[in-house]
Amino acid sequence: MRIVPAQPQDVSKLLAFREEAAAWLSRLGTDQWQRPYPADKLLKTVEAGTVFMVKDGGATAGTITLTPEAEAGLWTDEELTEPSLFINKLTVARTHAGQNLGGRLLDWAGDRAYRAGAKWLRLDAWTTNAGLQEYYLRHGFEYVRTVVGGEAVNGGPRVSGWLAQRPARPTEHGFVDETPDPSPMA
Numbered sequence: 001m002r003i004v005p006a007q008p009q010d011v012s013k014l015l016a017f018r019e020e021a022a023a024w025l026s027r028l029g030t031d032q033w034q035r036p037y038p039a040d041k042l043l044k045t046v047e048a049g050t051v052f053m054v055k056d057g058g059a060t061a062g063t064i065t066l067t068p069e070a071e072a073g074l075w076t077d078e079e080l081t082e083p084s085l086f087i088n089k090l091t092v093a094r095t096h097a098g099q100n101l102g103g104r105l106l107d108w109a110g111d112r113a114y115r116a117g118a119k120w121l122r123l124d125a126w127t128t129n130a131g132l133q134e135y136y137l138r139h140g141f142e143y144v145r146t147v148v149g150g151e152a153v154n155g156g157p158r159v160s161g162w163l164a165q166r167p168a169r170p171t172e173h174g175f176v177d178e179t180p181d182p183s184p185m186a
Contacts, residue, residue: 001061001101003108003175006051011043014051014063017091051089052179054101061096064105065089066112068185074124074147074163083185084120085113085168104173106139113168116182122165133162140166 006014045051045065054062065088070080087109092101106121113121125132127146137143147161 001175002055002178003052003105004055004178005049005180006046006053006063008043008046010051010053010060011046013060014042014046014053017060017063017093020094049180054105054175056096059095060093062092062101062105063089064091064109066109068116068118068183070122071124071160073149074161075122082120083116083118084122084165085109085116085118085182087121087123090123102135103139104175106136107171108173108175108177110166110168111171111173112179112182114170116168117185118168120165121168122163124160125162125164126160127162129162133164136164142166 042051045067048067050067051065052063053060067086067088068084070084070086071088075084087106090102090105092105110121123136123141124147125136127148133143141164144163144165147163
């Protein structure tokens with residue numbers, strides 16, 4: 001499997017991918033991702049070079065957004081002084097579920113963060129999705145706190161404020177990495 005940067009022409013595929021994940025999450029009993037994500041916001045992150053896709057032959061098997069910017073209102077000023085990369089929108093196609101693809105993407109993100117000079121790999125997860133929170137804990141993340149105030153990126157009240165982090169570190173993720181080298185953290 002290869003990991004590549006997403007391109008502007010991938011936005012409709014990425015939005016469909018998210019809809020597939022939202023339907024699966026709904027069947028699991030969570031309201032996560034039931035509000036559509038704005039295409040213009042997704043296009044901006046793609047154009048910024050922070051969205052990556054896992055390709056298995058011609059199929060898109062997974063996606064992850066990895067950015068040096070934290071969502072406003074989640075992390076303290078002191079925490080934001082520590083070099084970190086932030087995971088968003090980690091998604092695995094149902095056709096590739098059960099193959100540890102999500103875990104490998106987390107390892108790839110931690111390795112990329114390390115190569116950029118980050119101290120931490122951080123994320124915010126859905127506050128009501130206990131299964132997702134447990135998943136991140138099983139993958140070496142440590143719970144920091146839950147933030148419930150504020151507004152979500154795509155409108156409405158904040159729903160993704162369960163914060164966790166793990167040290168950035170080199171790892172073997174098993175992907176053929178076709179992404180540019182990460183920009184060094186300032």
